[in-house]
Amino acid sequence: MKWPVQLKLGAFITVFFIAIIALSFFWTPHDVTILNIPEKLQPSSSKYLLGSDHLGRDILSMLMVGGRTSIAVALIAVSIGVIIGVPLGLLAAATRGSLIDEITMRSNDLIFAFPSLVIAILITAVYGPSASNAIIAIGIFNIPVFARVSRGAALSLWTLDYVLAARTFGKKSMRISIEHILPNIINLLIVQGTIQFSLGILAEAGLSYIGLGVQPPTPSWGRMLADAQTFIYSSPRLAFLPGMAIVMMVLGLNLMGDGLRDLLDPRIRRGR
Secondary structure, three states: OOOOHHHHHHHHHHHHHHHHHHHHOOOOOOOOOOOOHOOOOOOOOOOOOOOOOOOOOOOOHEEEHHHHHHHHHHHHHHHHHHHHHHHHHHHHHOOOOOOOHHHHHHHHHHHHHHHHHHHHHHHHHHHOOOOOHHHHHHHHHHHHHHHOOOOOOOOHHHOHHHHHHHHHHHOHHHHHHHHHHHHHHHHHHHHHHHHHHHHHHHHHHHHHHHHOOOOOOOOHHHHHHHHHHHHOOOHHHHHHHHHHHHHHHHHHHHHHHHHHHHHHHHHHHOOO
């Protein structure tokens, strides 16, 4: 099977960033928890490959550890959406037209009316800003996304012959959903999960930028952007580097999502 070009490029970018971020669990050029004010805003050198920030911390080390935080928040948030949203979507499709279906979809509409940023503001107003509250806010917004995708895909399968045959043999609706529907929509869910993962990284960066996500001293790419805005003219690299890290990571994941869609969709493969 030939891999699409965008899948190869997206996988290369994503694996490259993940490898560097994974390295931060074992090694970083400098300790990001140690402040070194006398060496603040240093240019690139053998000691600081990408320079130092306004507190004398190594920017490369901050990018490595900050990426770890951003990816962890996005990954957990997407997992929440999958674990809760997919079963809800399958249940709604299995009971199409029932009260359960109506309640599920109207609840999804209600959540869609409040973007993750608004949900985060509501949560942090009660519990305070933190990474866990950012995860909850982004995760809640992901639930209706996966519920709608899984319901729409499942509805198109419920009229097929093999599903009708399973019902003829007396299988219950949820058993059919698990044994016959879910395996046939898993490809679509993988593609959607990749896209939501990239959106989760953007959402985490946005929440941290306005102070509702990861709190100091824990680094994150969004927090680095927020700290850099005061030095945007004197040291533009403080904003450019984390901004480019976000752009490249999201670009890689989106390219992977497009490539996986082309690779896993049989209709696209037949059209080639």
